[in-house]
Amino acid sequence: MFKIPKHQVAGHQAIDGNLGPLVDDSGRFYKPLQDDERGTTELAFYQSFSSKLPHHIRGFFPVFYGTQLVEASDGSGLHPHIVLQDITSNHLNPSILDVKIGSRTWYPEASEDYIQKVLEGDRLTTTVTLGFRISGLQIYESKESGYWKPARKEVKSFSADDVRLVLRKFVSLNLEPEPDCCFASTIYGGCSGILEQLLELKAWFEDQTVYHFHSCSLLLLFDKESVLNGRTVPFKVKLIDFAHTVEAKGVIDHNFLGGLCSFIKFVSEVLTDFKVPTIEARFN
């Protein structure tokens, strides 16, 4: 049974009769294959990436299950979809950040029209100034308040200070009046926390000359309730969206690497600014 994803935070969406991704009950995410170069590029990436990446890096990518013809969400009939692991499955109330990495989302091989279109978006967001932008998010507050999920327009207008605030809210139990950052040490810090994972990814980017990941996002996800209940694997760091991923031709991906370093700095600052005890220490 295919359904519209409950926890999608950015990108093309299968609402109001549009073509967008679907999920099923077995934990799979079906992304419609775009019928232009973007579709071909993304499919080619998924078909070959696992043999080109070192083993310890593969876990940063969703599992790829091939393609499948599925009834499209826009009612246009059977359409090929890329079948992926649904990163949100097994999470009841996930808090999610989609962060598009890089100080430019255009690339030299693209058409002039495309470059002009995305350059405008890069300039109007924090992409150019920070080397990344938040593309979408949802932060679970409580059973009563549900999620804080700002509209696309608001997300696109985020300044650097808004980004700092979002990164604090993301790891807070109470978002208002000031984010308490009480999950910061557990989620961002620690020997297997988000920061450590980002540093592992950065170490690979300092060396890898296989791909240039243009307009690709980091998806950060965790479940507050799992942390509070002391369940394991409370968070995920995944890379998504490879519609503009091209061969590196022996050159490091300085655009992604620079953006990743900048994002790491913003995350580290939350930890250094808020030296709070771990959530476990507070509740035990």
Ligand SMILES: Nc1ncnc2c1ncn2[C@@H]1O[C@H](COP(=O)(O)OP(=O)(O)OP(=O)(O)O)[C@@H](O)[C@H]1O
């Ligand atoms: N494997 C996945 N599992 C769960 N959710 C996913 C997965 N891949 C993508 N998503 C969700 O879908 C959103 C959009 O994904 P993606 O960037 O791949 O789509 P897109 O339509 O190509 O986006 P854009 O228009 O920004 O290029 C993400 O922000 C995330 O919420």
Ligand SMILES: O=P(O)(O)O[C@@H]1[C@H](O)[C@H](O)[C@@H](OP(=O)(O)O)[C@H](OP(=O)(O)O)[C@H]1O
């Ligand atoms: O970040 P924003 O402002 O939401 O803008 C979108 C973003 O630049 C996407 O990367 C782009 O899709 P592609 O990467 O697939 O080109 C999409 O184009 P589209 O809506 O014309 O597909 C834009 O709308």
